[in-house]
Amino acid sequence: MHFSPCNQEIIQREQEGQLDEGFLAEVSAQLRQAKEDRDKPGLEAMLQKVLQLYASRVLSKRSYAKKGIIIILNFHVDFIYEVLLKSTADRRDEILKAEYFLETVIKAPEEEWNKLLINGMTVGKGDVSPEVFYAAIKKRIERTLIRTEGGSYQQRILTEYLKGIQSRAEEIVQVLQS
Structure with a gap:
């Protein structure tokens, strides 16, 4: 099965126990900032994808x-x-x-x-x-x-x-x- 680099990062962080509230808070804060700045649409899309991958992994378990x-x-x-x-x-x-x-x-x-x-x-x-x-x-x-x-x-x-x-x-x- 092929995983995107973003998905691989989620899997690695999960295995290392780093997918916690701190991680989610940081990604959410960065996403809010990217939405406010509106000058980095690629960053906004990437951060949304990170949260989607996280939700997908947790919910599928x-x-x-x-x-x-x-x-x-x-x-x-x-x-x-x-x-x-x-x-x-x-x-x-x-x-x-x-x-x-x-x-x-x-x-x-x-x-x-x-x-x-x-x-x-x-x-x-x-x-x-x-x-x-x-x-x-x-x-x-x-x-x-x-x-x-x-x-x-x-x-x-x-x-x-x-x-x-x-x-x-x-x-x-x-x-x-x-």
């Missing part, structure tokens, strides 16, 4: 789609003699599919989101409804808020990343339904 399979398997073992309503099983499958799809988008570079969203959602070529996808994003944001320190840079960056995915999905739905 917390795969709820994989955990969902374990929960569903445990559910089936525990209730093997019970009859499950088809609608419940279908709904669970739909939610799990949306979780996997969200994992795919989270791991992808931002430049690939449009293609993924068009190919993954029912308004395009996919089989995940926008409503269920939005619900998966909302649930992931809730989990992120619960599992990160309130007001931390990490919390803000991760939730902004997820909201960015939702905004992009909403834009695509809007365009494709027009």
